[in-house]
Amino acid sequence: MERKLLGASGVTIPEIGLGTWRYTSGPEPLRRGIALGANLIDTAEMYRTEAAVGEAVAGIREQVFIATKVLGSNLRYDAVLRAADRSLRLLGVDKIDLYQIHWPNPRVPIAETMPAMAKLVSDGLVDYVGVSNFSVGDLQAAQAAMPNVPIVSNQILYNLRRRGAERDVIPYCRQHDITVIAYSPLHEGALVSGPAGGRVRRALGLNRGQDALADVAAETGKTVAQVAINWVADQPGIVAIPKSNSVARTEANCNASGWRLTAGQRRTLEQAFPV
Numbered sequence: 001m002e003r004k005l006l007g008a009s010g011v012t013i014p015e016i017g018l019g020t021w022r023y024t025s026g027p028e029p030l031r032r033g034i035a036l037g038a039n040l041i042d043t044a045e046m047y048r049t050e051a052a053v054g055e056a057v058a059g060i061r062e063q064v065f066i067a068t069k070v071l072g073s074n075l076r077y078d079a080v081l082r083a084a085d086r087s088l089r090l091l092g093v094d095k096i097d098l099y100q101i102h103w104p105n106p107r108v109p110i111a112e113t114m115p116a117m118a119k120l121v122s123d124g125l126v127d128y129v130g131v132s133n134f135s136v137g138d139l140q141a142a143q144a145a146m147p148n149v150p151i152v153s154n155q156i157l158y159n160l161r162r163r164g165a166e167r168d169v170i171p172y173c174r175q176h177d178i179t180v181i182a183y184s185p186l187h188e189g190a191l192v193s194g195p196a197g198g199r200v201r202r203a204l205g206l207n208r209g210q211d212a213l214a215d216v217a218a219e220t221g222k223t224v225a226q227v228a229i230n231w232v233a234d235q236p237g238i239v240a241i242p243k244s245n246s247v248a249r250t251e252a253n254c255n256a257s258g259w260r261l262t263a264g265q266r267r268t269l270e271q272a273f274p275v
């Protein structure tokens with residue numbers, strides 16, 4: 001498993017981590033992923049999977065980098081502190097490695113939220129602060145409101161079918177040493193199942209992306225899921241966090257690291273899935 005620096009933190013995280021939205025399995029898929037080097041687990045108070053993550057990391061806590069999130073509706077100063085306390089208890093840990101703001105909330109001034117994030121760091125309850133679904137403007141305002149603690153990551157929707165972040169957010173994050181944590185790298189599974197096929201769709205060129213994925217998968221001897229994840233994660237400053245309830249699919253997803261698509265294969269995919 002290849003690893004990447006997390007923002008300006010000096011620590012590294014795997015380029016493929018484990019998502020847990022709609023995670024309904026017991027500890028095994030997460031434990032298998034951790035054993036294969038995918039020791040970044042992403043959860044959130046919203047997902048109601050923090051207890052399941054806590055169960056999976058029990059006894060191996062020090063091997064795992066736990067990322068969780070405060071809900072966008074809990075961004076008042078005291079609400080952030082209370083949410084972190086709940087997450088710590090559900091996870092069964094005494095420190096959150098990466099605490100992320102799940103969504104910006106225009107009804108709560110960011111100047112109120114960020115000092116609470118900084119307090120969690122100075123109290124030793126959180127190691128690193130990240131955000132999620134933040135635009136360039138949101139990132140600038142959040143960092144200005146927390147001058148002494150670097151924002152190390154921005155978790156955003158990014159996959160072959162959703163490449164809009166390449167226009168602004170990804171370049172900005174690279175310039176400012178903010179790691180992009182790409183969520184839904186399989187587009188919630190849709191990149192694997194693809195749209196319903198058929199001659200009409202094919203004739204209209206609507207299957208172009210899925211066909212390109214299938215072609216590159218055949219060429220590389222990898223699965224479509226592995227190609228889609230590798231395309232995301234094998235980019236500077238970006239890691240991907242696919243989610244799976246299955247041990248076998250978690251293993252397969254971890255094996256999306258450690259090899260490269262050729263420049264030509266990347267081009268084929270990018271032309272078939274334009275920004």
Ligand SMILES: NC(=O)c1ccc[n+]([C@@H]2O[C@H](COP(=O)([O-])OP(=O)(O)OC[C@H]3O[C@@H](n4cnc5c(N)ncnc54)[C@H](OP(=O)(O)O)[C@@H]3O)[C@@H](O)[C@H]2O)c1
Pocket residue numbers: 018019020021022042043102132133155156182183184185186187188189190192225226241242243244245246249250252253
């Ligand atoms: N910050 C945010 O706002 C936000 C939003 C969405 C997601 N996220 C995070 O990002 C993580 C990943 O995103 P996601 O869960 O939306 O979508 P995803 O990882 O793109 O796709 C997950 C879906 O793909 C299936 N799948 C996984 N591996 C597969 C494989 N190798 N072959 C075939 N199917 C496979 C899963 O089914 P099985 O489980 O049955 O394998 C599941 O249905 C989330 O779990 C969450 O941690 C964050």
